[in-house]
Amino acid sequence: MITTKRAKSGKSSINYSGSGSFQKPIARPKFVTDGYAYASHFFTAYNAWNNYSSIPSKLNKTQIFTMDWLNEFKRRKEQGITDEITVDDKGNYVYYGNEDYYDVLIKDNTFVQDHNLSVSGNTEKLDYYISGRAYDYNGMYRFNSDKYKTYNTRAKAGLQVNDWLRIANNIDYNYAKYRDPTTGGEGGISGVILRMKDIHLRRYSILMVRLASRRPILWVILSMEKIEPKVKIGISAIPLLLRPNFLTIPCG
Structure with missing residues (x-):
């Protein structure tokens, strides 16, 4: 039988643990950040x-490519000209920039936090155990970041109604x-598409009824599973006429 934690007899307690940390990439690839070096290599490869x-007609969707433009880019780099955008005689923008x-x-880094809380208690007739966890990862991307959040809660309680009846949930x-x-998009940077993965919500409630023999005679399993945009709700009962060596209840 699969069981979860149960409160210690005669005691009530609250426990908390938490952590916060910054995470950063261990290895960073070396990108070409020099605009002229990129344009020159682009021309060499294309040619x-x-x-x-053949000479390419465009460097990308924005910048027209010509040998005069490439030579001018080289001249501006060698002379230390820092103006990255100019306008030609036809009123078109011409780019000579660098970008990382x-x-x-x-x-450079992102914040991660993890919190855990549990509350438990036990009296002569009632025992309960409640625990929860919250995890928050803020993502490494500056735009449409890859954020991840998860919340988990478990609540277990048992009530000894009388000598022959106990109800647990x-x-x-x-x-x-x-x-x-x-x-x-072009180069993997001109457009960012946001794709939301399915949000999974699962709830399971197990009600166990025992008679005087203290052996479970019935498992009533209520379940709800939500996978956007559908919701599934089910109920089933498992009579236990004979005492099994073990019983496994699927929980996810």
């Missing part, structure tokens, strides 16, 4: 792929929410 006979996209999109509640951002 080689096309048998050294990893630094723009990824945080076991409730388990779990909630989890995860945000999963994925990159999309």
Whole structure:
């Protein structure tokens, strides 16, 4: 039989534990953050792929690519010109910038917290045990961050009605929410698509009734499972006419 913690006889107690920490990436990839170096390598790769006979027409959806533009980019870099945006004689924006996209999109660190609380008590006829956990991960992305939250609660109680009847209840509640951002578009940085994973909510309530023999004669299992946007509710009863060596109740 699968069982959970039960309060100690004659005692009531409250226990709490918690932690907070900062997490950061252990290994950071080396990105090309120099705009001219990127454009130069882009041209070399594109030209080689096309048998050294073609020049790209665009660097991306925004910037037109020409050899004059690339040479001007090189000149500005060598002379230390820091203006990243200019306007040509036709009124079009021309870009000569540098960017560290990893630094723009990824945080240096993120905060994580974990809290656990339990309350228990036991009298001559009543015993109870309630516990809960809250976990919060703030995500590493600066935009549409990959946040993760989970809450877990378990409540167990038993009442000795008289010498021949005991009623017990076991409730388990779990909630989890995860945000999963994925990159999309050109270069993986021009667009960010937010995809929400399913939110799972599960509740289980088990009611056990015992008679004078103190052997369980009936398990009544009430369950509710919510997987957005559907909700499933079920009820079942398991008569126990013979004492089993063990009994397993699925809880998730």
